[in-house]
Amino acid sequence: MSNLAPQCQQLQTQVEMILQLLHQEPALRSQDITSVQISLDKAISPRFEIVFAGAFSAGKSMLINALLERELLYSAEGHATGTECKIEYASANEERVVLTFLSEAEIREQAIFLCQQLGFNTVENINKQDVIDLLHQGCDMIIQKEGGESKSERAKLAKALTLLLDGYVANRERINTLNNATYSMEQFNFSNLKEAAGYARRGSNSAVLKRIEYYCHHPLLEDGNIIIDTPGIDAPVAKDAQLTYAKIQHPDTSAVVCVLKPASAGDMTKEETELLETMRENAGIRDRVFYIFNRIDETWYNNQLRQRLEDLINGQFRDSQRVYKTSGLLGFYGSLLKQTSQLDRFGLDSIFAESVKGLDGKEETPQFVYAFNNYCVSSGKLSPSQFRISINGFESPNQNYVRILNEQGTPLIKQLIQDSGIEEFRNAVTRYLTKEKRPQLFKNLADDLGDICIKLEKHYQTIQRDLDSQPREIESMKEYELQKLNQQLQQVGRYFNQHINEEVNQIINNHCEEFENDFRQLQSKMIRRLDELLDTFSVADAYRRATLSHPRNATAPLLAILVEAFYYLSNQLEDILTESCEQVIGNLFQQLMEKIRKSEYYRQLYRLLGNDGGIELQVKEVEKLITQALVTAARVECDRFVKESPRFYNEGTFSIYQFRQVLEQTSQSYGAESVIEAQPAIRQLLKLDFEPKVSYTIRQSFRQTINQTIKTQLLPMGEKQADEILQLYPQARAYLEKSLQQEAEEKIANNQRLLNQVEEKIQEYNTAVLGINNCLQAMQLYEHLLPVIGGEEV
Numbered sequence: 001m002s003n004l005a006p007q008c009q010q011l012q013t014q015v016e017m018i019l020q021l022l023h024q025e026p027a028l029r030s031q032d033i034t035s036v037q038i039s040l041d042k043a044i045s046p047r048f049e050i051v052f053a054g055a056f057s058a059g060k061s062m063l064i065n066a067l068l069e070r071e072l073l074y075s076a077e078g079h080a081t082g083t084e085c086k087i088e089y090a091s092a093n094e095e096r097v098v099l100t101f102l103s104e105a106e107i108r109e110q111a112i113f114l115c116q117q118l119g120f121n122t123v124e125n126i127n128k129q130d131v132i133d134l135l136h137q138g139c140d141m142i143i144q145k146e147g148g149e150s151k152s153e154r155a156k157l158a159k160a161l162t163l164l165l166d167g168y169v170a171n172r173e174r175i176n177t178l179n180n181a182t183y184s185m186e187q188f189n190f191s192n193l194k195e196a197a198g199y200a201r202r203g204s205n206s207a208v209l210k211r212i213e214y215y216c217h218h219p220l221l222e223d224g225n226i227i228i229d230t231p232g233i234d235a236p237v238a239k240d241a242q243l244t245y246a247k248i249q250h251p252d253t254s255a256v257v258c259v260l261k262p263a264s265a266g267d268m269t270k271e272e273t274e275l276l277e278t279m280r281e282n283a284g285i286r287d288r289v290f291y292i293f294n295r296i297d298e299t300w301y302n303n304q305l306r307q308r309l310e311d312l313i314n315g316q317f318r319d320s321q322r323v324y325k326t327s328g329l330l331g332f333y334g335s336l337l338k339q340t341s342q343l344d345r346f347g348l349d350s351i352f353a354e355s356v357k358g359l360d361g362k363e364e365t366p367q368f369v370y371a372f373n374n375y376c377v378s379s380g381k382l383s384p385s386q387f388r389i390s391i392n393g394f395e396s397p398n399q400n401y402v403r404i405l406n407e408q409g410t411p412l413i414k415q416l417i418q419d420s421g422i423e424e425f426r427n428a429v430t431r432y433l434t435k436e437k438r439p440q441l442f443k444n445l446a447d448d449l450g451d452i453c454i455k456l457e458k459h460y461q462t463i464q465r466d467l468d469s470q471p472r473e474i475e476s477m478k479e480y481e482l483q484k485l486n487q488q489l490q491q492v493g494r495y496f497n498q499h500i501n502e503e504v505n506q507i508i509n510n511h512c513e514e515f516e517n518d519f520r521q522l523q524s525k526m527i528r529r530l531d532e533l534l535d536t537f538s539v540a541d542a543y544r545r546a547t548l549s550h551p552r553n554a555t556a557p558l559l560a561i562l563v564e565a566f567y568y569l570s571n572q573l574e575d576i577l578t579e580s581c582e583q584v585i586g587n588l589f590q591q592l593m594e595k596i597r598k599s600e601y602y603r604q605l606y607r608l609l610g611n612d613g614g615i616e617l618q619v620k621e622v623e624k625l626i627t628q629a630l631v632t633a634a635r636v637e638c639d640r641f642v643k644e645s646p647r648f649y650n651e652g653t654f655s656i657y658q659f660r661q662v663l664e665q666t667s668q669s670y671g672a673e674s675v676i677e678a679q680p681a682i683r684q685l686l687k688l689d690f691e692p693k694v695s696y697t698i699r700q701s702f703r704q705t706i707n708q709t710i711k712t713q714l715l716p717m718g719e720k721q722a723d724e725i726l727q728l729y730p731q732a733r734a735y736l737e738k739s740l741q742q743e744a745e746e747k748i749a750n751n752q753r754l755l756n757q758v759e760e761k762i763q764e765y766n767t768a769v770l771g772i773n774n775c776l777q778a779m780q781l782y783e784h785l786l787p788v789i790g791g792e793e794v
Contacts, residue, residue: 004044008442008775015040015449017768021761022452025459031452038283039445042254048437049226049252053244053275054259056232057156059294061085062328063259064229066422067429068218069335071351072197073229083206084243085229087214089221097196100182100211101175107168107208111135114161118142118154132165160207167208180210202354225433228253234271241271248278248285255288257429264295266308268316286444290322290429296421297327297371300379322432324425330375331422333368337405337413346405348398356398365397372416373400381419387412439779446776446784453769453786460762460789467755470747485732488608493722495601496615500718503592508707518587519706522580523698529576530694533569534687539679542568543672555670558682565686566642573694574638577702581630584706589623605725608732613725622717629709637697637705645689762789 004011019036022028042048052060061073064087073085090096102110104126111123120138125131139158146155174181185196193216199205200212221227230247231240247253256279260272279285293313299306309325317323333351340347348356352366376382376389387408391400405412417423506512542564546556596602596615605613661681675682769786776785 005775005778007771007778008044010771011775012040012044014768014771015445017764018449018452018456018772021456021765021768024761025456028455028459031455033452035283035448036445036452038251039441039448041251042284043441043445045224045254047224047226047252048254048433049228050255050257050433051228051230051247051253052257052259053230053233053248054292054294055261055269055271056235058232058259058261059326059328060232060257060259061229062332063257063292063294063326063422063425064227066326066328066332066335067227067426068216068220069426070197070216070218071201071332071336072214072216073201073212083209083229083231084211085214086212087216087221087227087229089225090215090217092217094215095193095217096215097185097190097193097200098182098213098215099185099188099196099200099209100180100213101171102208102210103180104168104175104177106210107164107175110164111161114157114164117157118161126165126168132169135165136162163203163207166204167206170204171208175208220430220433223433223438233275234269245275245278248275249282251282251284253282253284255290256285257290257292259292259294261295262293262309262312264298264305266305268312287321288440289320290324290425291317291320292425293323293325294328296325297330297375297379300381301374322428324421324428326421326425327371328420328422329368329371330416331420331425333372334413334416334420335422337416338410342402342406345398345402348402363396363398369397369401373397373404375416375419376404376412379419382412382415387415439781442776442779443781443784446772446781446786449772450784450786453765456765457787457789460758460765463758464755467751467758470751485608485736486726486729488604489726489729489732492601492605492608492613493725495599496596496725497718497722499596499599499601500714503595504711504714507588507710514591515584515588518584519703522577522584525576525580526573526694526698529573530569530690533572534683534690537565537568537679537683537686539676539682540672543675555672556675558675561675561682562685565682566644569686569690570638570641573641574635577634577638577697578631581634581706582627585623585627585630588710589619593619608736609728610735613721613728615721618717618721622713626709626713629713630706633705633709634702637702641690641693645693765789 015036019033022031022033052064054060064073064085065071068087072087108123108126111126115121115123115135118138120135123131123135139162142158143149143155146152146158149155149159168175174183185193188196188199190196190199193214197214200209206212228247230244233241233244235241248256258275258279260268262268262272279289293309296309299309313323333347336351337346340350344350348366348369352368355366356363373391376387377391382389389404389408389412392403395403503512507515510516539561542561543556545564546560547553550556593616596619602612602615605611605615766788769788773785773788776782
């Protein structure tokens with residue numbers, strides 16, 4: 001804000017102190033402070049931007065003119081402009097306008113787009129007069145065919161293209177090819193704001209302006225209030241519409257006047273719904289939204305429209321505090337009529353002079369005149385007893401307009417302004433900006449900051465109570481620590497047992513990544529070893545061993561060869577499985593012991609006992625038991641490989657077919673040659689039997705054996721060791737008494753240091769809060785004061 005109260009000059013420093021104190025507390029750092037930072041920025045900012053947003057031709061510019069009671073912005077039925085308009089405060093003798101033009105490239109882009117919409121050929125060069133003349137002819141034909149420039153969407157687009165081309169021709173020397181040129185009003189030789197605004201308001205000029213910055217003298221613009229007019233959210237040029245959405249999302253936007261068209265359209269459009277959602281996403285806007293249902297006069301002549309609008313307001317907007325129904329057209333020009341008389345035909349020769357001029361010299365009827373005449377005879381707003389009004393068919397609309405005003409005078413004008421809703425809207429905005437805005441911004445800041453202050457207050461009080469409850473004398477501290485010893489030992493044992501349970505649970509649920517990697521290596525070793533054994537198996541060696549076992553015989557049957565092979569493969573696989581088991585369990589317990597040593601309970605145990613209470617010995621003992629159990633289980637598992645699998649001889653299987661083929665081949669002679677020649681087939685036969693057995697072992701049965709063995713050994717050990725740690729109280733007391741004198745002294749000193757620190761923080765907190773509360777009191781926000789931490793509260 002431009003004029004902060006003296007009590008609020010240090011507000012930013014005070015709020016930042018609160019946030020800094022919050023950040024110093026690890027337990028509170030997760031608190032989201034975004035809303036506080038946004039609220040603080042809004043409260044101390046010297047600018048307060050109010051953005052007018054809505055659909056194309058919703059009447060935003062007209063409402064701004066009505067709000068300021070000055071005809072600043074160009075406003076015409078169907079005129080869609082991409083011009084960004086900003087209105088800021090200036091003293092009475094410093095009013096001015098700054099104009100920024102579109103570049104030639106941007107004008108060409110808009111012209112091409114409008115030509116495409118109208119079905120014209122692509123514009124090659126807008127600098128050629130014959131091209132411009134041709135486009136003018138096409139636009140004039142469309143407007144005449146449609147019955148007027150505001151009679152249809154196509155006619156409105158044609159009018160927009162006409163204005164764009166006229167504006168380019170009229171201002172060609174001021175427009176750069178690629179860059180946007182900016183001029184002050186002095187460069188145009190304008191002596192005052194009225195002349196500059198008149199130039200900018202002219203339709204053709206407005207069409208080629210990218211940005212207009214007005215600096216005018218009006219009480220609503222004081223205190224940093226800035227009014228922003230934006231292109232329609234459904235403007236014909238999509239890039240223009242995106243400017244509005246970007247502005248709604250911008251952090252500088254503080255309030256929005258949302259101008260909606262359901263009064264004339266009947267329903268919310270997709271773009272209007274998207275606009276409302278976009279506003280809700282900007283935390284800097286909050287509830288600072290004015291919902292304006294403009295063109296309310298159209299519902300006066302259509303009962304269905306009126307009912308649909310009421311249903312919409314009572315449904316979707318029932319919880320909104322700032323909802324207004326207006327006719328910007330009737331209200332604004334109705335206000336201007338107060339400065340007219342019969343001498344200028346009630347504005348036809350002054351306010352509406354430009355729009356009265358026709359193309360062929362005939363007098364045109366301004367849009368306001370049509371709306372005014374309609375209001376007088378068809379709206380049902382005027383009391384027949386107070387206003388006796390008629391429309392004469394033998395008179396033109398302009399003649400009827402002049403006659404009615406001449407007959408009815410000021411009372412009719414006042415009633416028109418009242419029925420338009422403009423005064424209610426203007427009063428509401430004026431009241432908000434001059435009386436409600438500043439207290440509301442500070443209220444939002446106080447509410448957002450309140451939650452943080454309460455948490456800090458409770459946090460500091462908890463620390464103080466905890467420190468105050470601890471002994472201040474050395475002997476008392478020693479006794480206090482010894483009394484806690486039994487509880488601390490119990491807690492250490494519980495944490496150890498809990499740790500063991502968690503580790504076992506991770507293993508049996510396949511969530512221990514290190515163990516899973518080791519077990520996958522065991523599986524890979526078994527598979528690779530089986531492949532190596534099968535690839536290198538020698539039938540000749542097996543034949544030799546079979547005949548050595550039976551010295552009286554000179555030959556050996558196939559079954560003897562298979563027997564030797566089964567024993568050989570099983571024993572070799574047993575060696576690799578037992579070795580891998582020892583490695584897996586060794587790695588598991590090494591990692592487990594490392595985790596135990598790094599744990600807080602282990603360090604606490606060393607502090608209490610001077611040793612680990614036998615944990616490492618117990619863990620090593622359990623490792624030894626588990627290793628022995630799994631080695632035995634591995635031997636039993638591999639010993640079963642000696643036995644053929646039941647399906648080995650099943651009829652119809654490939655294995656029995658392979659066996660018969662091998663048997664037939666080896667029975668051709670009694671020598672070793674026929675058996676050795678069948679070596680590939682014998683290896684294949686062995687593979688058919690061993691691969692399923694090994695796969696079942698490493699993928700199913702043996703993993704279950706490992707899990708069950710670890711669980712049945714480790715869990716009881718954890719529970720038993722927890723009890724044994726608790727039984728070490730005498731040793732812990734004796735050990736602790738040796739170092740307790742020095743530890744008690746250090747702890748008392750540390751407690752005092754922590755107490756001093758928290759008291760200093762409380763003092764800093766109270767200083768900041770008292771400063772903020774002084775500011776809130778200056779705003780008369782007594783119900784939103786922040787909590788102060790006092791001695792009686794601790």
